[in-house]
Amino acid sequence: MRVGLDYRPATGFPNSGIGRQDIALEQALRANTQVQLQLFSVAPQQHPIRRIAHCPDWATPLDGIHRLPERLRFEALFLPQALRDAQIQVYIANMNMGLPIGRKPPGMRYILQLHDLFQLTMNNHHGSRLKAKIYGLSDRLSIGHSVRLADRIWTPSQFTADETVRLFPHARSKVRVMPHVVEGFTDQARAPATPLPERYWLCVGTREPRKNIPFFVEAWQIARRQFGKTPDLLLVGGNDCLNSAQRNAPGLHALTGINDSELHHVYRQAERLWQPSCGEGFGLPVIEALSVGTPVAVASGSSLDEVTPPDSPRFSPTDLGALVRLMGVLSTAGPEDPGPAQAWASNFGVEAFQRHFNEMFDELFEEAR
Structure with missing residues (x-):
């Protein structure tokens, strides 16, 4: 099965919670022998991610991946055709939104990894009231679009699953719980330059x-x-x-x-x-x-x-x-x-995550037969 993964979080903010989960998904997909993985992202010109991922010709700054114009440009003007050209059968979006804008090709399946819905239910940090209104409206439209279009919605907790069903009752049959992976620390602990208090x-x-x-x-x-x-x-x-x-x-x-x-x-x-x-x-x-x-x-x-x-x-x-x-x-x-x-x-370690992931994907394989 040819699987496409939205790699924008891992490209732009790999150390964030969403970026780390993006990388964990990549590793789980590569470990699955039934999967042929393709990555899709945006990046500045000459960025090394362009050597391993499908990227549009235009440059996107790493700190601009979340900006509304860049998101719409990627999801509406680049992604639909890029997925068809790569003959993708399953596409995974993992930014709480991000599924392609436009008609879904026959036979393609979409998975939405929905980390939380606080963009819709709580006040978020924005630089101004105007930006808060613009992003609030765009988040409602983008998340709603992806929830409607998704064949499966993966949430990291039952709490988020319940919130998804509360806000989008029609999505009940699509929602599955797949806890995030926490790999733990592999680097040796090192004190920061700023001295820490004794207690x-x-x-x-x-x-x-x-x-x-x-x-x-x-x-x-x-x-x-x-x-x-x-x-x-x-x-x-x-x-x-x-x-x-x-x-x-x-x-x-x-x-x-x-x-x-x-x-x-x-x-x-x-x-x-x-x-x-x-x-x-x-x-x-x-x-x-x-x-x-x-x-x-x-x-x-x-x-x-x-x-x-x-x-x-x-x-x-x-x-x-x-x-x-x-x-x-x-x-x-x-x-x-x-x-x-x-x-x-x-x-919540790697083995547990791989097990949960394989269960989610086995369900897709069974339905595709």
Whole structure:
């Protein structure tokens, strides 16, 4: 079976959550003996991806892959004919959208990897109100188009599957749950250039409003005043989401631009990862922390309920007082055995992902016969 894969996320932002899942899909497809894989992407001129992927003649900057004009140009003017020329039988789009615009050729099947639907259900970070309106409308149209056109929709959690059916009831029969892969860290841990505090709690991923970081920092500041052993707080991803008073709070640290080996070190040295998000489609940092034996505490109400060990502390993402009290309890908690955390994380490793992927593809093969 000739399979085409949307390789734009892996080209433009390979270290992001979606970029890593794109690469994981590529590896799973190459490992399947029934698949002949073709990649489709955009890139600047002379970029090495052009040697291994089908790309349009025009140049696209790596930081422009998500821009609406570039998306429409690729999906409407290039992709439909490119898929026909390559005789693709199954095409996988994995940017929450991105299926070709136009009539689907007879016999071709489309798969949409839908990581989450927060573009439709929550406020997202945009530079201005005008951009927020434009992208909000385009996201609704693009996601709706891809959901309608897809023969299968793969979601990383039951939470996202349920949200998909809630927003698009007609898609119920297409939706399947395939958890993301978290490979763990292969590079040796290395301390970042910025010195780390002796004791710290950790939050990873801080940009979008749904990450709920200002609320969490407010609770942490109160806990610092009430409980003398509350550790420092390290934010990986920056502190732009905070107001000036919070950014300058004693004991608060921010890190940006670190590589995988440095992130590995940051996870290992943390006393605990906190994930206070109001909504998560999967929760990659939770599994990354668990994979190195670092305990976690998570907000309830989204996919974090699924990817977190049952005995891990949970809290409401809106109840400030309860979160402060939990911080007081955990500020004096002793070290935990890393074994159970790492065993849980292995449920989301490469072998588990390959097994789930093959089950999804076997279903397609059976239907094609």
